[in-house]
Amino acid sequence: MIQSLHQIGVITRLTFREAQRRRLLWIGLGLGGAFVILFALGFYFIYQDTVQHVSESYRSEAMRQASAMLLTAGMYVINFLIVMITVLTSVGSISSEISSNTIHAIASKPIRRWEIVMGKWLGFATMITIYTVLMSLALMGVVLIIGGYVPPKPLAALLILVLEGLAVLSVTLFGSTLLSTLANGVVVFMLYGVAFIGGWVEQIGVIVNSQVARDLGIASSLLLPGEALWRLAASCLQPPGLMGSITPFAVASQPTQAFVVYSLFYTLGLLLLGMWTLSQRDF
Amino acid sequence: MANAIETFELRKVYNETKVAVQSLTMQVGQGEVFGFLGPNGAGKTTSIKMLLGLVRPTAGSALLLGRPVSEPTARRQVGFLPEHFRFHEWLRAEEFLDLHGQLCGMSRVDRIQRIPEMLEQVGLTEVARKPLSTFSKGMLQRIGLAMALLHRPAVVFLDEPTSGLDPFGRLLVRDAIRAARDEGTTVFLNSHLLGEVEVTCDRVAFIRKGQVIRAGTIPELSGGLTRARLRLDRLTPELLAGLAQWANTVEPMGECEIMLSLPGEDRLPEINAWLVGQGVRVYALVPHQLSLEALFLQIMGGQASTEELTS
Numbered sequence: 185m186i187q188s189l190h191q192i193g194v195i196t197r198l199t200f201r202e203a204q205r206r207r208l209l210w211i212g213l214g215l216g217g218a219f220v221i222l223f224a225l226g227f228y229f230i231y232q233d234t235v236q237h238v239s240e241s242y243r244s245e246a247m248r249q250a251s252a253m254l255l256t257a258g259m260y261v262i263n264f265l266i267v268m269i270t271v272l273t274s275v276g277s278i279s280s281e282i283s284s285n286t287i288h289a290i291a292s293k294p295i296r297r298w299e300i301v302m303g304k305w306l307g308f309a310t311m312i313t314i315y316t317v318l319m320s321l322a323l324m325g326v327v328l329i330i331g332g333y334v335p336p337k338p339l340a341a342l343l344i345l346v347l348e349g350l351a352v353l354s355v356t357l358f359g360s361t362l363l364s365t366l367a368n369g370v371v372v373f374m375l376y377g378v379a380f381i382g383g384w385v386e387q388i389g390v391i392v393n394s395q396v397a398r399d400l401g402i403a404s405s406l407l408l409p410g411e412a413l414w415r416l417a418a419s420c421l422q423p424p425g426l427m428g429s430i431t432p433f434a435v436a437s438q439p440t441q442a443f444v445v446y447s448l449f450y451t452l453g454l455l456l457l458g459m460w461t462l463s464q465r466d467f
Numbered sequence: 468m469a470n471a472i473e474t475f476e477l478r479k480v481y482n483e484t485k486v487a488v489q490s491l492t493m494q495v496g497q498g499e500v501f502g503f504l505g506p507n508g509a510g511k512t513t514s515i516k517m518l519l520g521l522v523r524p525t526a527g528s529a530l531l532l533g534r535p536v537s538e539p540t541a542r543r544q545v546g547f548l549p550e551h552f553r554f555h556e557w558l559r560a561e562e563f564l565d566l567h568g569q570l571c572g573m574s575r576v577d578r579i580q581r582i583p584e585m586l587e588q589v590g591l592t593e594v595a596r597k598p599l600s601t602f603s604k605g606m607l608q609r610i611g612l613a614m615a616l617l618h619r620p621a622v623v624f625l626d627e628p629t630s631g632l633d634p635f636g637r638l639l640v641r642d643a644i645r646a647a648r649d650e651g652t653t654v655f656l657n658s659h660l661l662g663e664v665e666v667t668c669d670r671v672a673f674i675r676k677g678q679v680i681r682a683g684t685i686p687e688l689s690g691g692l693t694r695a696r697l698r699l700d701r702l703t704p705e706l707l708a709g710l711a712q713w714a715n716t717v718e719p720m721g722e723c724e725i726m727l728s729l730p731g732e733d734r735l736p737e738i739n740a741w742l743v744g745q746g747v748r749v750y751a752l753v754p755h756q757l758s759l760e761a762l763f764l765q766i767m768g769g770q771a772s773t774e775e776l777t778s
């Protein structure tokens with residue numbers, strides 16, 4: 185047990201260091217930071233305009249709506265960055281080590297295959313969580329400081345976004361134990377694309393009242409609970425009155441709590457599956 | 468002495484049709500330097516990978532230091548230099564050794580002491596802080612060797628350790644193998660360079676199609692036969708008859724030269740003493756062992772004539 189923890193820890197630190205050395209971490213943080221600054225500037229000027237042009241009686245309500253809207257839009261970008269960074273950092277994490285034979289020197293050590301997968305997962309999971317928390321807090325902070333807006337359920341939104349990142353991580357890492365880096369990238373983005381379009385089909389299905397469209401959408405989000413979790417997070421960021429229209433930031437049909445539970449099992453299940461597939465492989 | 472490596476009918480079949488290793492049964496004693504020889508595609512690398520837990524055997528069993536190879540703990544005291552290795556090239560040399568030391572369960576204190584020692588041994592002290600991506604092929608091979616020997620393993624597997632190395636590099640590998648053997652490490656050497664194997668290995672196994680065809684020390688495999696070429700000042704029928712008592716065969720090679728075939732090298736001094744006692748002047752007495760290359764060709768079914776079998 186202690187032995188396992190030690191080996192997992194070594195791989196986790198290695199994963200962390202790799203992201204750092206390959207500058208993935210810094211590029212991600214740099215891009216995110218640049219976005220937060222841009223967002224803060226934009227938000228500040230919109231806020232100034234609103235203060236000048238909206239009558240005082242209606243101002244606070246207008247500001248609340250504008251803040252919610254802009255925060256959700258900003259968080260959508262963060263959400264997109266999280267998915268991208270998760271996939272791009274972990275897509276070849278195991279497959280590239282297999283194809284380059286780097287794995288030979290690692291897997292021939294007194295380490296179990298599942299410890300390698302677990303160690304990598306934990307390394308990436310820690311980075312994704314830190315990234316998500318930093319970016320979300322920065323954006324929510326900007327909106328709070330400039331607009332004085334606090335979303336209805338900020339913590340829930342944050343946790344759901346973290347869960348989304350971890351779900352994407354699990355499926356990508358699982359693919360990486362099974363497929364080549366390129367094939368894995370194609371599969372993961374296809375799954376994400378299907379779930380993305382499926383999400384829209386579901387929204388439209390709700391509005392035009394088509395059960396088939398709704399079911400299709402829900403089925404697609406079961407393949408990769410990325411977009412659906414985003415919609416749930418978005419619903420935690422804005423007051424109920426704003427929902428109903430079709431934009432990526434608004435939510436006509438939001439997933440239930442059961443979907444969150446499903447996503448947890450999805451994340452855990454694919455992690456375990458990845459541990460198992462790697463232990464079955466010959467290098 | 469207990470065996471460091473033991474395999475019993477170890478077998479690997481890929482995709483249910485491609486037989487990589489037919490049925491490998493062999494033993495390697497502790498402290499031996501063991502040469503694993505065979506033509507390309509004989510299943511050497513697959514066999515090593517099965518011993519190291521990289522490939523799961525289809526059938527059969529194998530023990531490493533008395534433990535089944537399916538247990539990761541069997542590899543605690545095992546070092547491995549892979550053949551077509553690539554390491555995490557964004558790591559610095561010392562970080563790389565630190566990583567592998569950690570994976571082998573070395574304590575921090577032990578690593579701090581041992582890493583500079585190993586860097587020194589493979590001549591990479593000056594580049595300890597450089598990333599592996601800046602290393603030449605020879606330097607990578609050397610850092611790989613340092614990695615394999617870092618935790619003072621009881622068994623070390625070296626898969627083609629000298630391929631791509633210049634003569635200095637080969638000498639360094641040879642010295643490292645000797646040093647490891649002197650510390651009691653079992654060395655399992657897979658190499659195409661038979662000359663290397665000949666000078667470093669105590670025992671060799673020839674494998675073909677994943678089966679051990681012959682195994683033993685080089686003199687054992689050559690049937691214990693030694694050949695010796697003698698150059699004397701004269702060659703009389705009496706002398707030839709006298710020499711025939713010592714040797715299995717006596718072939719005259721020229722006016723004053725003969726080739727003897729002997730059961731073992733230890734007869735040479737006695738032959739020399741006898742000749743001197745007969746008043747013969749001995750200009751040359753050169754033992755010719757069957758070369759490993761000749762043995763290899765003979766055992767693997769190469770068309771080697773008897774003449775080519777002597778070096």
